[in-house]
Amino acid sequence: MSIEIRNLNKRFGSFTALNNVSLDIQPGELLALLGPSGSGKTTLLRVIAGLETVDSGQVLFNNEDATHQHIHERQVGFVFQHYALFRNMTIFENVAFGLRVRPKSVRPDNEEINKRVTDLLKLVQLDWLGDRYPHQLSGGQRQRIALARALAVEPKVLLLDEPFGALDAKVRKELRTWLRRLHDDMHITSIFVTHDQEEALEVSDRVVVMNEGRIEQIATPDEVYEKPANPFVYEFLGHVNLFHGRVHKGRAWIGDIEIDAPDHAEAEDLAAVAYVRPHDIEVDREPNGESALAAQIVHILSVGPIVRLELAREENQGKNLIQVEISKERFRGLQLEKGDRVYIKPRRLDLFPHLTH
Amino acid sequence: MSQFKQHSVLPGFNLAIGFTLLYLSLVVLIPLSAAFIRATELTWSEFWTVVITLRVLDSYRLTFGASFIAALINAIFGLLVAWILVRYQFTGKKIIDALIDLPFALPTAVAGITLTALYAGNGWFGQFLEPLGIKVAYTPIGVFVALTFIGLPFVVRTVQPVLEDIETELEEAAAMLGASRLQTFVRIIFPTILPALMTGFALAFARAIGEYGSVIFIAGNMPMVSEITPLLIITKLEQYDYAGATAIAVVMLVTSFVLLLIINLLQWWGRRRNALI
Amino acid sequence: MDMASITASSSHSPSRTRITQEPRWVRYTLITIALTFLALFLFVPLISVFYEALKKGVAVYIAAISDPDALAAIKLTLTATAIAVPLNLIFGVAAAWAITKFEFKGKNVLITLIDLPFSVSPVIAGLIFVLVFGMQGWLGPWLAEHDIRIIFAVPGIVLATLFITVPFIARELIPLMQAQGTEEELAAVTLGANGWQLFWRVTLPNIKWGLLYGVILCNARAMGEFGAVSVVSGHIRGSTNTLPLHVEILYNEYNFAAAFAVASLLALLALITLAIKTGIESKVSQQKGPNHEH
16 A cells, blocks of 8 residues: 655644655555654654544545544554553454454454464464463563554554564564564555664665654665765764865865865855764874874774774864774774874765754 | 561661551450450350341341442442543542542541431432432431442542553554444453452442441431441440340451452452553 | 542543544533532532531521530540541551561561451441440459449540551551662661661651641541441540530431531531642642653
């Protein structure tokens, strides 16, 4: 099923949750809504589900207006952050719930319900837990049951609100890969909300980055990471270093570094901010003749195969440490130690004129 | 043998537990045991003839019957009152919420004479009911009315916090799975509040069977018709029939303790059922 | 199990969307039925106490409550309460301290025993003291020999009141102190506080509202107790009559205006109790508020 979101607006009192949001979702797509808390991502999900009404705008399912459709007519499955399993029912009855509450005329008979629930429990690999109660299950198991329960009513769309938010790091990683595989098998149009950029980038086909009720960028995970549309997306997705400089007629200056900026050929002596990812910075002991920034090593942190350096630029002592990531081999080759002076230059950067943060 | 008390660096245990046990023994346990010990002065058949005479049996029937119906009415309306207080907004809600506890705070004698005045033939309610052939004051119906009044807060106050704690998510989940509001109530909300509802019912029932002050004014106290068991104990006492009074008291006490046990089991069930996950 | 616990009516209502809200007509129907029930069983009786009290005019009202027998009843009620509440306060604090700050065997049995008076009929509460101290009681002959009167005298009234109100303060404090744990006290001990400093500076500030709540409820019950006191009092006018017993006597003498005048004093006490109780509850829920946001 395709979903079309047109100019949605929603306010809670003086708080703007959705500010003119428009979005197209392709059939069979797995879409991530990514943003900090209060960015409107959960509100958008709940509007699509029919749990929340909007002040203006439209939601279209397969080109049909569903804005005022009742929740029961939308054929939407919803997975809640805290599972929302029914405590007084067994796992089996939780999954069967959606079938049992159907009107008599369309309710499957007991045998059919049995079969469907058993199949779903097998699908989420928990068929041996049918007669347990929710409190006897681990968090990861509960979330898989919540998913099975949502799938039982054969939804055309699957919505997941921070599905892994309440789980610990290891289980979260496992469930992520598992969800991706499940989606590849089933191909239900799915939208999930997360504030974890790693999760969004790893699992989804496309990422929608939201901030303050607006959509900042819609793109594939690679695009979002490699070509962030604006400083917000840059800062939200992973660690990033900020350099203040100037840009003028296709050239940019940051401290002692001078580089080409072909995207900004028309710029006339503007202040600019440059964003550089920690792994896009080269470190050396000598300037090697090229233009480079001098800095001092303040901290060395070894994290598995990579080494994270924190550097202080010599012009602005101590303020705004620069984060750099290099491989352990490179680190050993340079024989770096705390307090050493090094020269750095960005391998890749993005310039945003005007925007001073 | 393991120790009676686990080690702790906090002071004052011996003083606190010593005073607690001494005070509780003197004020509650020793006097209460008097009832059981004095009852053993009777032989089994003497005891039996006291507690199953016709007049006593009629008083049980009235006391337990009216208490049961009153607790049932309170279960139904208490749930309704708790529901509107938790779920809906309306003017005066705060004051109404506060006044729910009135039967706890109002001395029972005051409740007794007030209800009697209301339901007597010339009272505010009685003047409308008596022409319809419904006599409330000085009949078993009056006993029921008084017991309903004094038991009113129990169900409201046990159900209210459980209703407040039900996550909206659960109801949304049910709605997303196609359940109507009624189905959500019957299958999700009601099972969740059932232990609290039954606890409230049992508390109201237990309170009602021992109630005296609010009932004696409105009951009329006609032997075999509108005479409650606690009153019978007083009657026997006034006739210096200590043994008879004690025998009936022991029956009442045993009933109360069984109810207390049931209430504790219900509360344990409720905690287990609604254990946070 | 008499009074609702302190947390019972902390009301927070999250905003509900149309999905988790009943249709308007259902809401209004339910509110109407519930309020009608409350009006018939609660509000009208409350109003009628004051109506009946003032029906014969203010002069009759004032005469009724300033009658010497009424004043004697007020005095006795205040005396019994002034003894029962402090004793049960000390008991409540001691029991709660032992139960919540230490681990020992038989704790649950002790908690049940403290609750016991709630499940005993007031009439039986009076009876057991007659069985111990009455003429045919265990200590009856000995007491008569030494000319000490307990039953049909003030000590009996105090004892019956004590029995009935034993659990009130303890059962407010136990859940409260259980929830607070022992961390703060342990921290104070490691900082060198002694027992009294620990209690006055660390524990008491944390439980003061729960304590006040328990005292208010205990006070209301002590002043209003009828059944238990009725059995042990002997109904001697001007001597062993508490306020509720005085109401009964006036009523049985068909002096309704006076009975309701005295009753209205007790009803006023009930209303003041509820007002203070509500005040404490909103104070406690305000203090708790910020931590309960999510």
